[in-house]
Amino acid sequence: MMRFLAGVLSLMLLSLPVVARPLNPTEVGELAELLRDRRVLTRFSRTVTLEPWGEVLLVVSEDFNRPFGKLWIYLVQDGAIVYTLPQSQADTTWSLFELKAVHLTDSATPRLIILGDYITGIGERGAIPFTYALLYSQTDDTFTVDESRSWEISQEGISSIADVEAALAE
Numbered sequence: 001m002m003r004f005l006a007g008v009l010s011l012m013l014l015s016l017p018v019v020a021r022p023l024n025p026t027e028v029g030e031l032a033e034l035l036r037d038r039r040v041l042t043r044f045s046r047t048v049t050l051e052p053w054g055e056v057l058l059v060v061s062e063d064f065n066r067p068f069g070k071l072w073i074y075l076v077q078d079g080a081i082v083y084t085l086p087q088s089q090a091d092t093t094w095s096l097f098e099l100k101a102v103h104l105t106d107s108a109t110p111r112l113i114i115l116g117d118y119i120t121g122i123g124e125r126g127a128i129p130f131t132y133a134l135l136y137s138q139t140d141d142t143f144t145v146d147e148s149r150s151w152e153i154s155q156e157g158i159s160s161i162a163d164v165e166a167a168l169a170e
Contacts, residue, residue: 019049020104021046023046028040028042031045034081037063038072044101050075052140054077057075062099066095068096068097070087072087083141089147097118101115103115112143113136114133115160130154131154131159135149135153135168
């Protein structure tokens with residue numbers, strides 16, 4: 001029960017109700033087969049309803065054979081990847097140290113917020129994790145990363161989804 005509540009809390013503070021449920025064991029097994037070179041982060045993956053796809057699995061994963069990998073996000077339906085969210089500057093430049101939260105809101109333009117600790121691997125401070133918020137917006141059947149707003153908000157010393165939402169409300 002506590003594991004379920006922890007997963008639900010990672011999708012807390014929704015603007016409007018978003019129907020989401022944790023993945024079931026069958027879905028987890030199917031994803032392991034589909035994404036053989038990725039580690040599915042089941043704690044952050046959910047079944048959600050998104051237009052125009054309907055009910056899909058929002059699958060959050062990372063590189064399987066790397067200690068600090070890249071973040072990969074997919075929409076999966078009927079055992080197939082129907083959409084791969086674009087990688088951000090953070091995922092192409094830095095390495096994911098720890099994923100902290102995945103937050104989906106349902107508003108006029110749905111927004112997906114990914115909060116993670118990243119490392120650069122460069123210089124004296126390269127191994128020191130820093131928190132970065134990735135902001136995705138949806139238009140029709142496409143997600144885009146708002147790189148400039150993600151950078152701006154992340155420079156404000158954010159550490160939680162509540163911090164990100166407060167910065168977005170300003």
